[in-house]
Amino acid sequence: MRCKIDYLPSGDLLADRVILVTGAGDGIGRTAALSFARHGATVILLGRTIAKLEAVYDEIEAEGLPQPAIFPLNFEGASLKDFHDMAETLDKEFGRLDGILHNAGLLGRITPFEQYNPELWEQVMQVNINGPIWMTQALLPLLTASKDASVIFTSSSVGRRGRAYWGAYAVSKFATEGFVEVLADEVEHLGSLRVNSLNPGATRTAMRKTAYPAEDPMTLRTPEAIMPTYLWLMGPDSRGHNGEKFDAQPAVS
Template sequence: MLCQFDYQSPAQLLKNRIILVTGAGAGIGRVAAKTFAAQGATVILLGRTISKLEAVYDEILAQGSPEPAIYPLNLEGASWPDYQAMADRLYEEFGRLDGVLHNAGILGRISPVQSYNPELWQQVMQVNFNGPVMMQQAITALLAESEDASVIFTSSSVGRKGKAFWGAYAASKFAVEGFSQVLAQELENTTSIRVNTLNPGATRTQMRCDAYPAENPSTVRAPEEIMGTYLYLMGADSKGITGQMFNAQPDL
């Protein structure tokens, strides 16, 4: 696995770049959006809770970064026409995308497969895999308008080596890994789009707390501490690197 945990980005690494971040209202998505904006990007904040997106919007303005945009969308209920409409709106507003961080996701439950609720299984797969796939289908043409576009799919340790009781979450992340490899090969010789996966590792988020309720949060890194690899993959220094699996922390 590859890692750029200690990557030191040049100032304004992402200046004039237009970057879509899903799940931008909290956790890693919120911090990534603020980090990209601090490096000069115009960030499109996508998520299901408008109040959270508005809070991130205000935080980005307060740090003196370019004004972001907000696009509310719930991946659980979204269908193909919703993603088409999103792509059309982004084309009208921006004309292109230079990057996307597919970060939105849900945990489901920690449970034996035998007793896993089938409806919850479908919900996890819809948010973690089907939604990002349809979104990517809709926005690939926008990314192709960029001279240097980066697609980052959020993976997980349990999406690279299966672990008991992780059920739909692990299955969805294995699916993401496979899809990203297919997409990387399809786009490699015909566009300037690179596609990679990134495993954030143990990070201080609500999802981590839900999965490990007895864990002391101070024993894992905060999202702000793992942004090195995110910046590396979104910036020009990773140009030409595609179809690879990255870790955001060196000890994975």
């Protein structure tokens, strides 16, 4: 598992690329959307809280970066039709997709399995794996229309080695790793589309605070600090890497 924390991206690394970021209103997704835009990308901001997406949109616009787009979507209630409508809209607007950062995620509860609520389990699986999988299926024609597309699925250390009490969250991340291997193998022959998994590692966000309430957030890397690996994996310098696992920081927990 590799990490590219020392990567120095060129300013125009993502110029002319159309990149969809899920969970773009907060945490790592918000920072990634801003960072991709600052490196030249046209970003599509997807999330469930429109006010948060609008704030990111305004920030991108205020900096004079390529005009973004907002796509409100809640993975919990989203249907196959929603994903296909989305694909149709993006096709009309952009004609292709050069990248997806699957970042939206739900922690669920950290609790002994015997107490895990089945409805919450379903909810976490829907947001973290089922929704993103069917969205990816709907968007495949747009990804294959790109000369060089990168799909990044966000994983976690508990998706690579199971840990007590992490329940549906850990299982959804294991499923994510499995899906990355399956899809990467299927698209390998194309040469123009790569699918990889990326574990951000312990990062200063609201989700981390919920998972580790007693931890001092100032001891953690910020989302900004982990962007080099995100940029490397989204941009052309990672061409040829497919079906691999990456870490965004050297020490993960």
